[in-house]
Amino acid sequence: MTDPATPPNGPTGQDPAAPLDVASLQARLARFAAARDWGPFHTPKNLATALSVEASELVEIFQWLTPEQSTRVMEDEDSAHRVEDEIADVLAYLLQLCEVLGVDALAALSAKIDRNERRFPLPGA
Amino acid sequence: MTDPATPPNGPTGQDPAAPLDVASLQARLARFAAARDWGPFHTPKNLATALSVEASELVEIFQWLTPEQSTRVMEDEDSAHRVEDEIADVLAYLLQLCEVLGVDALAALSAKIDRNERRFPLPGA
Amino acid sequence: MTDPATPPNGPTGQDPAAPLDVASLQARLARFAAARDWGPFHTPKNLATALSVEASELVEIFQWLTPEQSTRVMEDEDSAHRVEDEIADVLAYLLQLCEVLGVDALAALSAKIDRNERRFPLPGA
Amino acid sequence: MTDPATPPNGPTGQDPAAPLDVASLQARLARFAAARDWGPFHTPKNLATALSVEASELVEIFQWLTPEQSTRVMEDEDSAHRVEDEIADVLAYLLQLCEVLGVDALAALSAKIDRNERRFPLPGA
Numbered sequence: 001m002t003d004p005a006t007p008p009n010g011p012t013g014q015d016p017a018a019p020l021d022v023a024s025l026q027a028r029l030a031r032f033a034a035a036r037d038w039g040p041f042h043t044p045k046n047l048a049t050a051l052s053v054e055a056s057e058l059v060e061i062f063q064w065l066t067p068e069q070s071t072r073v074m075e076d077e078d079s080a081h082r083v084e085d086e087i088a089d090v091l092a093y094l095l096q097l098c099e100v101l102g103v104d105a106l107a108a109l110s111a112k113i114d115r116n117e118r119r120f121p122l123p124g125a
Numbered sequence: 126m127t128d129p130a131t132p133p134n135g136p137t138g139q140d141p142a143a144p145l146d147v148a149s150l151q152a153r154l155a156r157f158a159a160a161r162d163w164g165p166f167h168t169p170k171n172l173a174t175a176l177s178v179e180a181s182e183l184v185e186i187f188q189w190l191t192p193e194q195s196t197r198v199m200e201d202e203d204s205a206h207r208v209e210d211e212i213a214d215v216l217a218y219l220l221q222l223c224e225v226l227g228v229d230a231l232a233a234l235s236a237k238i239d240r241n242e243r244r245f246p247l248p249g250a
Numbered sequence: 251m252t253d254p255a256t257p258p259n260g261p262t263g264q265d266p267a268a269p270l271d272v273a274s275l276q277a278r279l280a281r282f283a284a285a286r287d288w289g290p291f292h293t294p295k296n297l298a299t300a301l302s303v304e305a306s307e308l309v310e311i312f313q314w315l316t317p318e319q320s321t322r323v324m325e326d327e328d329s330a331h332r333v334e335d336e337i338a339d340v341l342a343y344l345l346q347l348c349e350v351l352g353v354d355a356l357a358a359l360s361a362k363i364d365r366n367e368r369r370f371p372l373p374g375a
Numbered sequence: 376m377t378d379p380a381t382p383p384n385g386p387t388g389q390d391p392a393a394p395l396d397v398a399s400l401q402a403r404l405a406r407f408a409a410a411r412d413w414g415p416f417h418t419p420k421n422l423a424t425a426l427s428v429e430a431s432e433l434v435e436i437f438q439w440l441t442p443e444q445s446t447r448v449m450e451d452e453d454s455a456h457r458v459e460d461e462i463a464d465v466l467a468y469l470l471q472l473c474e475v476l477g478v479d480a481l482a483a484l485s486a487k488i489d490r491n492e493r494r495f496p497l498p499g500a
Binding site: 025029031071073 | 145147150153154157160168170173174176177181183184186187190193196198199205208209210212213214215216219225226227228230231232233234235236237238242247
C-alpha cells in the first residue's frame with residue numbers, strides 16, 4: 001500500500017491506491033484542505049455548520065416525495081447521483097470535523113450503539 | 126472474528142468482537158433496527174430528515190461560541206461527550222440511509238474527492 | 251383597502267394593494283398554492299422540512315464568513331439579495347405551515363417572549 | 376398605543392399593550408436582548424445558525440410521523456405546545472436577524488411572492 005503521507009501521482013495529489021476506509025479518506029481530506037490552505041476556514045464551528053447545510057441538501061432531494069416515492073429515489077439516474085453526492089458531502093464534513101477535533105467517528109458510533117442496546121433492550125432481555 | 130450475523134452475547138445482541146469499520150457498524154445498526162421492528166419508520170425520507178435533525182443538534186453545541194472557543198470544545202468533559210454523541214448520531218443515520226438505499230458511503234466519498242481534485246486543482250497542476 | 255380574498259388584478263393574482271402584514275401575506279401564499287393545486291404536497295411534515303431546508307440555505311451564505319464579515323453581508327449587492335431571498339423563503343414556509351395547522355405565529359411569539367421574560371428575568375427583577 | 380420604546384410595566388419589561396404585529400415584536404425582541412447584553416452573541420452568522428437549529432427542532436416533532444399523522448399534530452396537547460413553541464423560536468430568530476441586518480421581512484416576502492407569480496404563472500396567464 002502506498003504511504004498516504006506521500007502521494008505519488010503528480011501535482012493533483014490523486015492517490016488511486018488509497019484504500020476505502022475511514023482513516024485513509026479522512027487523511028486524504030486533510031491533505032486536500034491543507035494543500036489549498038483552507039485551514040483557517042475549517043474551524044470546528046464552520047465544519048459543523050457546513051455539515052448541517054449538506055444534510056439539508058440531502059433532505060431537499062426528498063422534501064416533496066411521499067414516503068413510498070422516497071424508497072425509489074435510486075431508480076432515477078439524476079436523483080441517484082444527487083443522493084450519492086450529498087451523502088459524500090455529509091461524510092466529508094463529518095470526517096473533517098473529527099480530524100480537527102481528534103474524535104474517532106467509528107469508536108464514537110460503536111459506543112453509542114452499545115448505549116442504545118442498553119436503553120432499548122429487546123423484550124425478554 | 127465472530128460472524129456478525131450471529132452475535133453470541135446474549136439477548137441484548139451486544140457483540141464486543143464487531144470490528145470498527147463501516148460495513149460492520151452498518152450491519153450492526155441494521156440488525157438493531159430490525160430486531161425492534163423499526164423498519165416501517167426508516168423510509169429514506171425519514172432517515173435523511175433524522176440525519177439533518179442530528180446535524181443541527183451538533184451545530185447547536187457551537188452556536189454561541191466564537192471560532193476560537195469552538196477549537197477548545199473537547200477540553201470540557203460535558204461538551205466533549207455531547208460532540209461525540211452527536212457525531213455518532215449523524216453517522217448512524219447516514220449509514221442507515223446508505224443501507225436502505227444501497228449506497229456505498231466510502232466509495233461515494235472517494236469518488237467525490239476525485240471530482241473535487243479536478244474541480245480545485247493545485248496551482249501548477 | 252382591497253379585500254385580500256378577491257384580488258382584482260388579472261389572471262396572475264397579483265395584488266399590489268395587499269398590505270404588508272402577516273395575515274395578508276399568509277392569505278396570499280394560501281391562494282397562490284391553492285391556485286396551482288400544491289395542496290397535496292403541503293402536508294405539515296413537508297412544510298416543516300422545506301422550512302428547515304431554506305433555513306440552511308440562509309446559513310450557507312454565512313458558513314465560511316468570520317463573525318465580523320457576517321455583519322457586513324448586506325454591503326455586497328449579490329449577498330444582500332441572497333439574504334433577503336432566503337429570509338423570504340423561510341418566512342413563506344413558516345406562514346404556510348401556520349396556515350395548514352391553524353397556528354397564529356405572532357400570538358405564539360408574543361407568548362414565548364412573555365415566558366422568556368419570566369425565565370430570564372433582569373437583575374433586580 | 377404604548378410607545379414600544381418605553382415599556383411602562385416594571386423591571387421585566389413586559390408590555391401587555393404591545394400589538395401583535397411584526398414591527399412591535401421585532402422591537403420587543405431587540406429590547407429583550409439589549410437589556411441582557413446578548414448583543415455580542417447576536418452576530419448575523421450566529422442568529423442564522425440559531426434559526427436553522429430551531430427549524431430542525433420543529434422538523435423533529437414530525438420526523439417519525441406519516442404525512443397523515445402530521446396533519447393531526449395539533450390534536451394532541453403536548454405536541455401542539457411543542458409546535459407553537461418551535462414556530463415562535465424560528466420566528467424570533469428570523470426577526471432578530473432582520474433587526475441586525477436591517478432587512479424588512481414582510482417586504483422581502485411580498486417581493487418574493489411577486490417574483491414567484493411571474494415564475495409560476497397560472498395556465499392561461
